[in-house]
Amino acid sequence: MIARPRSFLLGGHRYSPAVSLLLATPFLLMIALSFILPLAMLLRESLFVPSFSTANYQKVFDEPVYLRVMVRTLRISIVVTAVTLLLAYPLATLMARTRGLMLGLLLLSVLLPLWTSVLVRTYAWLVLLQRNGVLNDLLLGLGLIKTPMQMLRTDGAVVLAMSHVLLPFMVLPLYAALRVIPDDYVRAARMLGAGSLSVFRHVVLPLSLSGISAGCLMVFLMAMGFFVTPALIGGPQQMMLATLVQQQVTELLNWPFAGALVGVLLAFVLALVLLFNRVVRLDRFVGHA
Amino acid sequence: MVVNAIAYGITVFLLLPTVLIVPMSFGSDQYLRFPPSGFTLHWYAAYFADADWIDATLFSVRIALLTALVATVVGTLVSIALVRGRLPLKPAFELLVVGPVIVPNIALAIAMFLVFDRLRLTGTTFGFVAAHTALAMPFVVFTILASLYRFDADLERAALSCGAGPLQAFALVTLPQITPGVISAALFAFIISFDEPVISFFISDLNHRSLPRKMFEDIDYNISPTLAAVASMLTGLTLLALLIGHFLKRNSVRP
Numbered sequence: 001m002i003a004r005p006r007s008f009l010l011g012g013h014r015y016s017p018a019v020s021l022l023l024a025t026p027f028l029l030m031i032a033l034s035f036i037l038p039l040a041m042l043l044r045e046s047l048f049v050p051s052f053s054t055a056n057y058q059k060v061f062d063e064p065v066y067l068r069v070m071v072r073t074l075r076i077s078i079v080v081t082a083v084t085l086l087l088a089y090p091l092a093t094l095m096a097r098t099r100g101l102m103l104g105l106l107l108l109s110v111l112l113p114l115w116t117s118v119l120v121r122t123y124a125w126l127v128l129l130q131r132n133g134v135l136n137d138l139l140l141g142l143g144l145i146k147t148p149m150q151m152l153r154t155d156g157a158v159v160l161a162m163s164h165v166l167l168p169f170m171v172l173p174l175y176a177a178l179r180v181i182p183d184d185y186v187r188a189a190r191m192l193g194a195g196s197l198s199v200f201r202h203v204v205l206p207l208s209l210s211g212i213s214a215g216c217l218m219v220f221l222m223a224m225g226f227f228v229t230p231a232l233i234g235g236p237q238q239m240m241l242a243t244l245v246q247q248q249v250t251e252l253l254n255w256p257f258a259g260a261l262v263g264v265l266l267a268f269v270l271a272l273v274l275l276f277n278r279v280v281r282l283d284r285f286v287g288h289a
Numbered sequence: 290m291v292v293n294a295i296a297y298g299i300t301v302f303l304l305l306p307t308v309l310i311v312p313m314s315f316g317s318d319q320y321l322r323f324p325p326s327g328f329t330l331h332w333y334a335a336y337f338a339d340a341d342w343i344d345a346t347l348f349s350v351r352i353a354l355l356t357a358l359v360a361t362v363v364g365t366l367v368s369i370a371l372v373r374g375r376l377p378l379k380p381a382f383e384l385l386v387v388g389p390v391i392v393p394n395i396a397l398a399i400a401m402f403l404v405f406d407r408l409r410l411t412g413t414t415f416g417f418v419a420a421h422t423a424l425a426m427p428f429v430v431f432t433i434l435a436s437l438y439r440f441d442a443d444l445e446r447a448a449l450s451c452g453a454g455p456l457q458a459f460a461l462v463t464l465p466q467i468t469p470g471v472i473s474a475a476l477f478a479f480i481i482s483f484d485e486p487v488i489s490f491f492i493s494d495l496n497h498r499s500l501p502r503k504m505f506e507d508i509d510y511n512i513s514p515t516l517a518a519v520a521s522m523l524t525g526l527t528l529l530a531l532l533i534g535h536f537l538k539r540n541s542v543r544p
Binding site: 013014015016017019020021023024026027028030031033034035036037038039041042045087088090091093094095104106108109110111112113115116117118119120121122123124125126127128130132133134137164167168221222224225226227228232241242245246249250255258262265266269270273 | 292293295296297299300302303304306307309310313320321322323359362363364366367369370371373374375376377382385388389391392393394395396397398399400401402403404405419420422423426445446449455458459480484486487490491501504505508509512516517520523524527528530531535
């Protein structure tokens with residue numbers, strides 16, 4: 001979580017276990033109602049309704065239709081993670097080198113999209129990418145194309161919009177990692193004769209690995225369960241896991257199967273988080289120096 | 290230099306889509322165009338004249354205000370227990386705090402739909418506030434934890450040794466010091482609730498829709514320029530909230 005300064009241990013009142021539990025009771029009640037109970041009930045639905053069976057889970061992997069959605073979700077999430085990493089690195093590098101007002105403006109350009117509604121950003125992409133939208137108008141005007149291109153409901157559009165929406169989640173951990181690399185290291189490497197590429201490969205890249213893995217994990221996890229943007233930008237050919245889950249619930253009322261889909265997603269997400277064994281550093285998204 | 294140019298290009302990429310919507314929302318065409326032809330406030334007027342939009346907005350404002358209040362109170366209490374308490378099973382609590390951000394929203398959303406439907410909580414203010422409070426909790430707790438760690442706890446110890454009771458020391462010394470953190474936590478909770486599209490998609494009912502749910506429907510069925518007006522206003526509000534948050538943080542950092 002957040003690094004605790006050592007001096008902190010000195011002062012302040014320490015509450016007894018009983019009082020601590022009392023303070024945590026409202027939290028427990030709330031999280032039981034809106035987190036533990038719903039997830040437990042959904043998983044129960046997938047395994048024990050009407051009686052214990054793993055048939056719903058087998059269906060996820062046995063039927064080609066569903067397997068295809070899983071594979072597509074995985075593929076799009078990997079591409080989005082790679083695209084955001086490529087876009088985030090130069091921006092985070094610039095931010096790490098910048099100070100003062102300019103840094104404030106750069107941070108604003110990351111935080112404003114981060115905190116703007118996902119729906120607003122997705123809607124903006126719809127407007128840009130429609131058949132009679134801004135991008136088609138521009139390309140027609142420049143004479144690059146003769147007839148408007150079909151951009152919505154393509155893999156490219158889904159990847160583009162998702163990368164845009166998830167980019168801040170890559171920039172912030174990268175920036176946090178790059179900011180703390182001392183300038184001296186780069187200067188020392190330069191003095192010893194390393195070129196720019198060599199400095200990057202042997203000094204900056206290894207030291208920013210923590211930020212890279214944190215950002216990639218965050219973006220990949222969010223992409224795997226992403227609902228709004230693929231649902232609105234993509235068509236049936238781009239259906240991802242979340243839209244499949246929604247369809248099973250709202251159109252087919254097939255709760256046991258929807259529960260199994262969520263169960264698979266949860267197992268995957270938990271495995272990744274445990275594998276990387278790092279707590280998601282939320283403090284990077286809520287506050288910045 | 291090349292890297293810097295690319296980096297500035299990426300900030301343009303980040304900002305451009307939402308920024309382009311703003312001038313387009315003032316355009317007088319039936320379809321959104323860039324550059325917009327003419328200038329009109331028609332689409333803003335259409336928003337304010339439409340009872341559906343206003344109802345959804347007021348519903349969302351109510352939910353977001355209540356979520357901010359509940360999440361901040363509950364979050365402050367559990368943060369204190371985490372920092373100052375001898376909480377049994379502390380790692381389990383920490384896991385529960387980050388849980389809602391690790392579990393994908395779609396999973397939480399249909400799970401809540403399943404349970405809230407049976408408890409008749411869909412479409413109710415209570416249901417929305419309970420759902421959004423869980424979602425905002427990780428951000429609220431982390432914000433408050435950060436300000437508790439920043440606060441010089443020796444001040445509290447000084448109050449205690451001068452004869453204040455634990456409650457008095459907290460209310461008169463600690464709480465005023467962490468107030469900026471608590472307020473920005475409330476701000477985060479408000480934005481998270483107000484903008485939350487996925488859970489709202491499932492736990493809305495026909496008569497009680499949140500603003501994101503109404504936007505989702507409109508984007509899916511009729512892309513009218515009214516949406517551009519709504520989107521522009523939401524972007525403006527986000528900017529305002531960020532500036533307020535920045536101002537709060539500035540004031541909370543003391544030498």
